[in-house]
Amino acid sequence: MGSVIWAVGLTKQYGDQSAVDGISLEVSQGESVAIMGPSGSGKTTLMHLLSGILSPDQGEVRLRDGSEDGVVVSALSAERRARLRRERVGFVFQEGLLLRELTARENVAVPLMLAGSGRRRAEEHADQWLAALGLAGMESRRPGELSGGQQQRVAIARAQAVTPGIVFADEPTGALDSATSTQVLDALLNSTTSRGAPLVMVTHDADVAARCSRIIRLEDGRVVHDSRVEETRVEESR
């Protein structure tokens, strides 16, 4: 399977604190990757480096963009990086971060309009995504009129609507009870991997991680376990 993102030698320091300390990894089409590890081990920093929110002190991140070698995210200007993030990368956070004054439909349509769609087309497309996530009939509600799980599904629809090449999620079910968490996780996994796009998710929850195809564990800014690497080793030793 082709790589969608590949990172080499990523390092990020805060003062003399090494948040990420020389991490290299590739993520392939259709993979769902859980990033786990103790508090302060560098999970969020790694996700922000992979997604171009942060620039590394050393190393580079490439994202597949149609060209053979991909685009080096960290070499882009801040403006081009922001555009790449808007159009090729989806984000889902612990709290949906929906715009409170807008309806569910408008929340999903906004990124499409920012990417150049007309309002009517964007809203039609938004309605299709909301329906795909089980929210038909709720298009005109504002976030305050939806449950936590429903709000998170609106956030997933918003992330998917621009059909990004990769989706990142930071504790996407962290604020939900366990039954709702399962539904939201199913929606997130299915809506991403069924398109062939990879999902990279930071989670503290072992049950959530167990639903992913790959688990990466960090300690002190380094990868101490990668289930994909372990599987490759086992296959090679056969």
Ligand SMILES: Nc1ncnc2c1ncn2[C@@H]1O[C@H](COP(=O)(O)OP(=O)(O)OP(=O)(O)O)[C@@H](O)[C@H]1O
């Ligand atoms: N903006 C910042 N300024 C200074 N130090 C930071 C900053 N962001 C992160 N750090 C430090 O870098 C290290 C890694 O932080 P990070 O948020 O990536 O960890 P994490 O594994 O996501 O933690 P948690 O599970 O608690 O969210 C920590 O020691 C943290 O204090």
